[in-house]
Amino acid sequence: EVQLVESGGGLVQPGGSLRLSCAASGFTFSDHYMDWVRQAPGKGLEWVGRTTNKANSYTTQYAASVKGRFTISRDESKSSLYLQMNSLKTEDTAVYYCARRQGSSAWGIIDYWGQGTLVTVSS
Amino acid sequence: DIQMTQSPSSLSASVGDRVTITCQASQDINNHLNWYQQRPGEAPKLLIYGASNLATGVPSSFSGRGSGTDFAFTISSLQPEDFATYYCQQYDNLPLTFGGGTKVEIK
Numbered sequence: 485e486v487q488l489v490e491s492g493g494g495l496v497q498p499g500g501s502l503r504l505s506c507a508a509s510g511f512t513f514s515d516h517y518m519d520w521v522r523q524a525p526g527k528g529l530e531w532v533g534r535t536t537n538k539a540n541s542y543t544t545q546y547a548a549s550v551k552g553r554f555t556i557s558r559d560e561s562k563s564s565l566y567l568q569m570n571s572l573k574t575e576d577t578a579v580y581y582c583a584r585r586q587g588s589s590a591w592g593i594i595d596y597w598g599q600g601t602l603v604t605v606s607s
Numbered sequence: 608d609i610q611m612t613q614s615p616s617s618l619s620a621s622v623g624d625r626v627t628i629t630c631q632a633s634q635d636i637n638n639h640l641n642w643y644q645q646r647p648g649e650a651p652k653l654l655i656y657g658a659s660n661l662a663t664g665v666p667s668s669f670s671g672r673g674s675g676t677d678f679a680f681t682i683s684s685l686q687p688e689d690f691a692t693y694y695c696q697q698y699d700n701l702p703l704t705f706g707g708g709t710k711v712e713i714k
Contacts, residue, residue, distance in 0.1 A: 519703070521703075528694065528705055528706075528707050528708045529643075529651065529694055529696070529705040529708075530705070531702050531703040531704065531705070534701075534703075545701050545702075547702050548608075548702070581650055581651075586653075586656065591639070591698055592639075592641075592696070592698030592701075592703045593641055593653070593656045593657070593698060594641070594643075594651075594653060594696075595653050595656075595662065595663075597650035597651055597652070598650065599649075599650055600650055
């Protein structure tokens with residue numbers, strides 16, 4: 485059974501940093517592109533960024549709103565995905581979802597989502 | 608970025624009703640469109656990918672159609688568990704972008 489379990493959310497002050505983790509199980513982690521998607525309270529879904537799979541050298545791409553502040557990484561030995569968030573702003577307050585793309589394709593079909601972890605940026 | 612315009616933003620319907628939601632892309636996205644369901648307090652769930660392909664385990668009461676810029680998602684007979692928010696999402700180009708959502712409520 486595919487499982488994605490996020491952790492690391494919490495309350496942080498504006499300008500602060502936080503690192504989210506996502507533990508993956510039930511599939512061959514290195515085969516899949518992985519994404520982070522967020523959802524502000526009461527709002528819609530916003531793509532944050534993605535990392536490619538092993539075959540495509542684990543490259544990353546980011547939304548303009550987080551580029552230069554957020555960094556996605558992965559540890560294949562732990563089947564884990566990370567989101568390092570720096571210079572946090574109040575508008576980064578959201579539930580952050582770890583998500584897996586279908587198959588080993590680059591196509592952005594997200595077939596599994598974690599339960600989400602809440603990040604609150606407030607003074 | 609490709610803008611996804613979803614309508615309506617909300618609707619009220621009864622159990623057994625047929626419901627259709629539309630999604631329009633700001634440019635041609637071929638058939639690179641997904642539909643997700645999100646119940647309150649839960650993560651989104653993939654229902655339809657590639658505009659018209661049913662995801663694994665999804666009931667055939669859900670369907671999707673369209674290509675290019677205009678897409679539609681239909682629930683043929685609304686069930687109690689279908690009351691949720693539905694999102695379209697394009698994957699023709701990065702950044703992945705989502706529609707604003709359609710909240711389906713009980714009449």
